[in-house]
Amino acid sequence: MFSQSTNAATQKISPDLPLTTEQGNLVNQILEFTTAHLNEPGPAIFTVYGDAGTGKSVVLAHLFNQLQTQARTATDSPLAHTENYFLINHPEILKVYREIAGHQQYLLKKDFQRPTSLINRTTKGRVHPDVLVIDEAHLLLSQADHYNNFYGDNQLTSLMRSAKVIILVFDETQVLRMKSFWTEQRLETLVSPYTHAEYRLTHQFRMQASDNLVRWINAFTHQHLTPLPTHVGSNYDLRVFDDAEAMRQAVVQRNREVGLSRVVATSGYPSTLDGGKHYITEGRFHLPWDQYNYTSTPWAELPQTINEVGSIYTCQGFDLNYVGIILGPPVSLDQDHQLAVHLDRYTDVEAFKRRSDLTDPVEIVQVKRQLILNSINVLMKRGVKGLYLYAHDDHLRHYLQQRRA
Template sequence: MSNAAVDKISPLLPLTTEQSELVERLLAFATTHIQTDGPAVFTIYGDAGTGKSVVLAHLFNQLQTLARTHPTNPLTGTENYFLVNHPEILKVYREIAGQQPHLFKKDFQRPTSLINQINQGKRHADVLVIDEAHLLLSQADHYNNFYGTNQLTSLMATAKVIIVVFDETQVLRMKSYWTESRLEHLLASVPHTSYRLTHQFRMQASDELVSWINDFTHQRLHPLPATDGTQYDLRVFNDAELMRQAIVQRNREVGLSRIVSTSGYPSTLDGGKHFITEGRFHLPWDQYNYTNTPWAELPQTIDEVGSIYTCQGFDLNYVGLILGPPITLDEHQHLQIRLDRYTDVEAFKRRDDLTDPQKLTQIKQQLVLNSINVLMKRGVKGLYIFAHDQRLRHYLQQRH
């Protein structure tokens, strides 16, 4: 694996004063509550790129160092796990574990794997650190061998301390449908506290552009910042192939530059290639990545189109985003989400506790908007946009 992804969340990275103080607060929370019956939960809220994962990496390294080397600390000898429900990000954490003396690859697990091992009596958990907790399943998923009703509830039944990071704007699938209010309702009966990170670390963009992305993905349209006062490279393209060529050039210059897209194009998990075609532009979707290297760091993926499932949680230097057929602008310049054009069938799988048709439509639309938010915030140095919908494309170009 190249070091690009590892370096972004290494426990050797320097922290800001705020981040250092938060790590100390989290350690104190764990030390206090490990001596009680539990569970006690600490939630870190924050948008994409606000440094949540690097805080967790530092915390877990210190936690395991205490557990494995300190003779008298309350955390001495505790059995602790770091969980993430995202196979690409898990690869990065396990790579980090191989570089630190007190972190083991087995410390890093998918939630379902740990839950099932605990249920079989093979493991127990004292402290759990959960990255991307908005990806935890909130309903049974037999395909993934989870037979409970909620992964967080299952984990709370076993651990003494749980520390999670959570961003409701990164909820992407019905089976992991969460909101902050749903999370807080679940935690109401246990000792819990929270902290919110707000400073944007990933994107070298102005606050105005970050605000524009957040507004766009809540269907509040206003002009793109004409210039955002930074070196951030923001462009809107009328031709997807020209955007691809520009991204290829950026990739030659600085690396880690990729094309990504929303759903809305042929896509089936059948092992075959499925293509996105926009005029002269013609590239296949990302293929399942069987290697230990994250998708974006594989050289050949410059000739593929990434999705939320390969890019969520990762930094790219430049991202070229295709806004697919479901994202349109009506004649009154209102952003519309055409659910009938959405091709990611996994995202909208039915769940028994959500039955109100109007509410379901709203939730599905927000899941699509969340996917746009995730993809728009991948680029550290630049964001290039191509919209399938001609009216939307024209609107973005006129106001750029």
Template sequence: MSNQAIEKLSPFKELTDEQAELVDDVIDFARKHLEQDHPAVYTILGDAGTGKSVVLSQLFARIEKAARIQADSPFYGTHNYFLVNHPEVLKVYKQIAGPIKTLLKKDYQRPTTFINQLDKRNETSDIVVIDEAHLLLSKPDHYNNFYHENQLVEIIKRAKVVILVFDPYQVLRMKSFWTLDRLNELVAPYPHQSYQLKHQFRMTASDELIDWFNNLTDGQIKPLPKNAREHYDFRIFDDAELMRQTIVKRNQEVGLSRILSTSGYPSTLDGGKHYITEGRFKMTWDQYNFTATPWAELPETIDEVGSIYTCQGFDLNYAGIIIGPVISQKPDTNQLQVNLDRFTDTEAFKKRADLTDPDQIIYYEKRMILNALNVILKRGVKGTYLYAHDPLLRKTLVMLDQQLNAE
């Protein structure tokens, strides 16, 4: 495994003053509520790239050090867990834990494993830290051996203190359907506190370009900011194959550069290869990764197109992004439209008993597709390249790029 993913989440990474104060605040919260008769919840909010995970990593390392070797600490002897419902991200945390004496690989688990193992042993836990809480299941999923109604509810039942990070714009599937209102309603009965991280750390892009990405994923096509390329390699392509060739060059130069795409192309979990074709561009979707190394760090994945499921939570140096058939431009407007009939991720939109209003369901489905675009737009640390399948959207984006060049 390369060092980049480990360095990003290392508990030894230097924090900003704001992040360090947040860690202290959460530890103080955990200390106060550890001996209470009821669970307590601390929520850390923030968009992709705002440093939520590194805060959790350092926080958990401090708690576990106190739990295992600091006999005078209120955390000494406590049983604590770090949960993340993303197999690729979990691999990184387990790699981090390996050489650190006060962290054990078994401290890091998938939520379902945590719930089922504690039940089997008839045990509870003290402090539970949850990364990517927006990926927690909010309905039963028998395929993954989860038979309750909501993972967060079940985790709170089995812990004294729960600390989680949450981003409503990273909700991508109906079985993990969350809104901020739903989260707040769930934690309302318990003592709880929250904090919002706002500064974007991942990308070297300007705040104005980040705003442009956010506007795009809210359905608005705005003029590109004048500083779109300031300290950042931002490009728009009208040829997907040329974009691929450029990404290959970046990968040869600095590594960790990959092609990513939204839904809208043939894709099923049948073990076979499914291709994305755009003119002379032809590549396969990402294959299931059985190794301990995250998908983006496998050398052979330069020849695959990454999906939301392999890139969420990870940094790339350069991301070449295909906006697939599921998103197009509404004719005669500067707005995007979501084409649900072109959506090919059949697992994402399974029905829920608690959502029955057809208009509300369509709204949430469209929002999740735009959320997925937002997540992949925020992978590239040094640069982002864009290509759109829809001819009208591609023409508009190329025109905006040319206008920027002419200024």
């Protein structure tokens, strides 16, 4: 039986991991950009674009380790004695980076912060950031959010007021909530007045699957339903289940064998942030949603979470070995064999909060629909070794089972 390591997630993005030639060249390119613009009127902004699993986070981990090593050891470097921070607006991923800091000589846990915390400390004059590295920048708030103690209009705008150089990674297909609504066009409009550069990563590193399956996921999550590919790679396990409980049992077996295997689900089931347990029931399947994780260990690495159902809020940004996904009531197959998205069945009430800059009813519906599809994209791309699917909708489930290209 597999004994799950408590630092499996850190091993996926550790700066000790080898980089590909492209990734190494990108790190060097960003370092050169940073030193070239460090003493100019800022901010200078470097954006790394890339889909889920294209290696964005490991590039940032290497980059930040080199930045801090030079800042703290290289007295003749332009980076000497600079004050630099790594930001991530996701508490579970923040735990991973702080764990990494504990194993690197020149990284400190305090180097890794939530954006709101750094913004508030900067406003009070307690910190004076030179370089900011932002992972999952598509999670930055783009409107005020009193729940998160952010009272500005846009977190990136607030950060740009103080930093000299900002390096961020961005994927518009991982935008999940109205309060962090972004598109590439909105980002590019924001940074266009400043010195900026960009790079796009395209190679899929996470999934040991064929490009056919990645293309199918991308099409599915843009509401283009096509038959599942037959050939998905000799090292990848793709299955569609008629029974959610049977899928759960398969995931449990994979977890015993290789660890880091979990069942996850889309919204569409009872879920309230009231501290209680809320269950997903699909026939024989009956498990609670993920509980708030107060520990320093990421949710997926806690042994007991094999008996919970993960969500985008615990799984986004993480590698799982095998992922079993329940596609909930918000998605179905219509009479024309097209993928239908039902906004009224989405139970994540936080996702659709109103924005003052979105007033066109047609655009609002389109954005909400894409947020739901984005959440599916995030979940489908979690599995390194395998993807197991179960659909709540009978017609969609039978289509996925029977149609293979």
